[in-house]
Amino acid sequence: MLNRLSDLVKERLGTFGLTAPSIAQCAVGSALAWTAAIELLGHPRPFFAPISVLICVGVGLGQRLRRVVELVVGVSLGVGVGDLLVSWIGSGAWQLALVVALAMTVAVLLNSGALFVAQAGSSAVLVTTLVPGDGAGGLDRMADALTGGVIGIAAVALLPASPYAIAAKHLSGVLDALSTVLERAAEAIEKRDADLAAEALEEARTTQTAVEEFEAALETSKEITMISPLHWHRRARLARYETAAVPVDLALRNARVLSRRTLASLGEASPPPAALAEAMREVSEAALLLQLELGAGREPALARQALLAVAARERPARLGFSAHVIIAQLRSVVVDLLQATGMEHEEATAALTPLDETGPGKGTGTRGGGGSGEQAGSGGQADPGEQASPNGQADPNGQASPREQADASDETTRRG
Numbered sequence: 001m002l003n004r005l006s007d008l009v010k011e012r013l014g015t016f017g018l019t020a021p022s023i024a025q026c027a028v029g030s031a032l033a034w035t036a037a038i039e040l041l042g043h044p045r046p047f048f049a050p051i052s053v054l055i056c057v058g059v060g061l062g063q064r065l066r067r068v069v070e071l072v073v074g075v076s077l078g079v080g081v082g083d084l085l086v087s088w089i090g091s092g093a094w095q096l097a098l099v100v101a102l103a104m105t106v107a108v109l110l111n112s113g114a115l116f117v118a119q120a121g122s123s124a125v126l127v128t129t130l131v132p133g134d135g136a137g138g139l140d141r142m143a144d145a146l147t148g149g150v151i152g153i154a155a156v157a158l159l160p161a162s163p164y165a166i167a168a169k170h171l172s173g174v175l176d177a178l179s180t181v182l183e184r185a186a187e188a189i190e191k192r193d194a195d196l197a198a199e200a201l202e203e204a205r206t207t208q209t210a211v212e213e214f215e216a217a218l219e220t221s222k223e224i225t226m227i228s229p230l231h232w233h234r235r236a237r238l239a240r241y242e243t244a245a246v247p248v249d250l251a252l253r254n255a256r257v258l259s260r261r262t263l264a265s266l267g268e269a270s271p272p273p274a275a276l277a278e279a280m281r282e283v284s285e286a287a288l289l290l291q292l293e294l295g296a297g298r299e300p301a302l303a304r305q306a307l308l309a310v311a312a313r314e315r316p317a318r319l320g321f322s323a324h325v326i327i328a329q330l331r332s333v334v335v336d337l338l339q340a341t342g343m344e345h346e347e348a349t350a351a352l353t354p355l356d357e358t359g360p361g362k363g364t365g366t367r368g369g370g371g372s373g374e375q376a377g378s379g380g381q382a383d384p385g386e387q388a389s390p391n392g393q394a395d396p397n398g399q400a401s402p403r404e405q406a407d408a409s410d411e412t413t414r415r416g
Helices: 002-039 048-057 064-089 093-110 114-129 138-158 163-191 194-205 208-227 229-265 274-295 301-311 321-340 345-350 402-415
Strands: none
Touching (some): 002 048, 064 114, 138 229, 163 194, 163 208, 208 229, 229 321, 274 321
16 A cells, blocks of 8 residues: 555656646746736736736646647637627627627637637636726737737746656556566466466556657657747757657557467467567567667667567577467567667568468468567458457457457558
8 A cells, every 4th residue: 555655646746746847947937928018008906817828838747839829819719709790799698608609609600629629718818807897908908918929838938848758657557567568478388377367457548648748748859849948959869759659650550469379379279489488578678678769868779679689589480370360460570670779671671580381370481470560460461260250349268359450450541
């Protein structure tokens, strides 16, 4: 219990460490926007200015430049429609409903972005209810929104969070998840333990969230390096994370299929040999090594060497059907991770030990038959043992859920 509490505290403190710069940007930027709108623009109550800063900067991961544009244009649209109609029809309940409906309708027709539509509607509400008596015009409120947006961008540029820390933390989460899945699958094979295999499968099915968070973090990191002059000269370091993004996602998808097939294999007459578990563990360790090298800002040469050693290994003899599928998926993971280190796809697949031309479940049958295009069966498609079960869950008899079947067949399309 104490260990779990300690882990939770460490996780929260780590999250705060990443969001602290955004909190500082919001606090300082909102105060500056309020002051600038009062002192420079002469607006007595420029509430749109600090609100613009908060929406522009935020404390999450997202596209700040796009948010600024949507905010300013959305506010302008809502204020414009609101001022125009209120001057004709006055304010009240039915006028409020009409103004909001029209402002949001126009916003949806112009841009379906959620922030754009919400700002148009909320600005129309403010104009219709609170604003008529304050003596401020629509152009003043547009200027307040623009002032807040510009100051928000300046706060991001001059008080930036570390783009590398953001990208490194979230990529670490992805590679940790991949390493854990492979490690548990390897342990399940060594111990012939179906429960451990089921845990690996469950772990694999929860990894997509980590991938999506990394993708959002990478977009934020790229945006910071574009906006902030303090990081312009170090963009090459972030480029390594961009190179790794898609291959690591594909590696996790292949690991999901691998973990499901590991569970199925433990119910077969000829379960996978211990040598296969050893190879899984080596790939797991290579994923962690990749994480460490990228985090340190180094070329991931050691991780590449470890993966090449696994790729060159001969496959065990006399394998069952599921073991063949596991090897095909493990080869795919190896190729994906090699690409994450910066290798080209052709070079990575050429490093694999050639597969035989014939035999049940043996990939594509060529030296280049690895990577994310090499799935169970031939041609990158799921074979009959990979079909979906009626209940959509993993089946010990080798039936795949729709999610795993999609994982097994989508990588070729995504690479294309």
